[in-house]
Amino acid sequence: MSRSEFSQAQRVVVKIGSSLLTDGGRGLNKQAIADWVAQMAALKRQGVDVVLVSSGSVAEGMSRLKLKTRPKTLHELQAAASVGQMGLVRRFEDEFQLHDVLAAQVLLTHDDLSDRQRYLNARSTLLTLLDFGVVPVINENDAVATEEIRFGDNDTLGALVANLVEADLLIILTDQTGLFDANPSLNPNARLISEISVNESLLDEVAGGSISGLGRGGMYTKVRAARLAARSGAATVIVSGKIDNVIPAVFDGNDLGTYLIPNIAPLAARKQWLAGQLQLKGGVVLDDGAVKILKDAGKSLLAVGVKAVQGSFKRGDLVSCLDLQGNEIARGLINYGSEDAGKIAGKPSSEFEALLGYADEDELIHRDNLVLV
Numbered sequence: 001m002s003r004s005e006f007s008q009a010q011r012v013v014v015k016i017g018s019s020l021l022t023d024g025g026r027g028l029n030k031q032a033i034a035d036w037v038a039q040m041a042a043l044k045r046q047g048v049d050v051v052l053v054s055s056g057s058v059a060e061g062m063s064r065l066k067l068k069t070r071p072k073t074l075h076e077l078q079a080a081a082s083v084g085q086m087g088l089v090r091r092f093e094d095e096f097q098l099h100d101v102l103a104a105q106v107l108l109t110h111d112d113l114s115d116r117q118r119y120l121n122a123r124s125t126l127l128t129l130l131d132f133g134v135v136p137v138i139n140e141n142d143a144v145a146t147e148e149i150r151f152g153d154n155d156t157l158g159a160l161v162a163n164l165v166e167a168d169l170l171i172i173l174t175d176q177t178g179l180f181d182a183n184p185s186l187n188p189n190a191r192l193i194s195e196i197s198v199n200e201s202l203l204d205e206v207a208g209g210s211i212s213g214l215g216r217g218g219m220y221t222k223v224r225a226a227r228l229a230a231r232s233g234a235a236t237v238i239v240s241g242k243i244d245n246v247i248p249a250v251f252d253g254n255d256l257g258t259y260l261i262p263n264i265a266p267l268a269a270r271k272q273w274l275a276g277q278l279q280l281k282g283g284v285v286l287d288d289g290a291v292k293i294l295k296d297a298g299k300s301l302l303a304v305g306v307k308a309v310q311g312s313f314k315r316g317d318l319v320s321c322l323d324l325q326g327n328e329i330a331r332g333l334i335n336y337g338s339e340d341a342g343k344i345a346g347k348p349s350s351e352f353e354a355l356l357g358y359a360d361e362d363e364l365i366h367r368d369n370l371v372l373v
């Protein structure tokens with residue numbers, strides 16, 4: 001897809017980061033929010049579905065609670081987020097109302113999307129809201145999200161939402177002009193990358209973390225988000241939210257920010273959901289033959305190709321498939337718990353019964369439950 005095709009998008013996800021929303025930590029930037037809402041309302045008037053993923057609850061909570069630095073303890077963070085989320089949605093609702101657009105608050109945790117049934121429920125809710133012409137305003141449910149169940153950064157959440165609603169375009173608004181070939185906050189000679197494939201390995205070298213103390217992910221999570229979004233065919237643009245009329249300008253195909261081209265084969269819906277799973281419970285180390293079969297033939301993983309089992313996991317958990325050098329090549333939902341997987345590693349399925357006293361599936365990970373990374 002070229003930038004000129006963005007204007008054919010039916011559905012757009014806009015993600016706004018903390019650093020931008022809060023004007024460097026000085027409370028919500030009301031004028032900027034008014035401008036972005038006006039831009040999103042303009043897209044809606046053109047018949048485009050708009051979903052907003054907005055950060056800023058912690059930063060706004062810090063400002064309301066007069067905290068100078070980001071809280072360190074989980075409970076303080078959760079409390080700040082609860083206070084701040086009120087201000088955030090109130091501001092968005094008021095602004096959207098000025099344009100006769102209804103907004104809806106949707107707060108998600110990682111758990112909501114890791115369970116397939118809840119994932120499908122979240123999807124139905126979002127699609128129904130869009131049918132009603134409403135703009136969902138989404139954030140992580142920070143008040144209850146503990147370390148184990150959190151996305152942690154809203155770039156990832158934005159990408160998973162783009163997968164959920166099958167958006168054509170994900171616009172990530174941030175405090176930088178786009179993605180640079182080095183972190184511009186640290187290197188004044190860094191140059192903006194205008195377009196790059198999500199496949200490009202250079203991305204792994206240039207995308208650094210956040211140093212603002214407000215945002216969480218930096219460019220690293222934005223690149224990962226673009227890759228996730230690409231799995232459902234969505235194009236991603238990382239761009240400065242400070243540019244005048246930026247959302248329609250990107251939509252119209254102007255050369256702004258960094259366009260991460262989604263030139264990978266889109267995955268089937270179930271595999272998109274799998275690819276979005278973040279909480280790995282362990283891993284299996286494969287021999288070279290198994291690696292080749294997974295990569296080239298798209299077959300299921302058999303225990304006979306497994307050299308070692310890492311971590312402690314249960315049947316049905318998500319595990320990584322690693323090559324002998326430790327590189328992750330795939331991940332999937334495993335049919336045997338770690339203890340049993342250890343016993344049948346390297347063995348053909350005909351021996352499972354004797355080794356375990358029972359035999360479930362012949363495959364350690366069925367190909368329908370496996371996704372290459």
Ligand SMILES: Nc1ncnc2c1ncn2[C@@H]1O[C@H](COP(=O)(O)OP(=O)(O)O)[C@@H](O)[C@H]1O
Pocket residue numbers: 016017018019020055173174175176178179180181182183184185206207208209210211212214215216217218219220
């Ligand atoms: N290659 C890069 N190009 C641009 N910014 C980068 C790069 N690597 C790291 N960064 C950092 O990422 C920050 C943006 O991410 P973050 O602070 O998480 O913002 P947001 O709150 O918008 O998600 C930039 O301010 C910059 O310091």
Ligand SMILES: N[C@@H](CCC(=O)OP(=O)(O)O)C(=O)O
Pocket residue numbers: 016017018019054055056057058059081139140142152153154155214215216217218
């Ligand atoms: N859910 C958090 C957002 C996490 C975060 O900081 O994300 P981001 O600014 O997008 O890197 C909040 O509203 O404060």
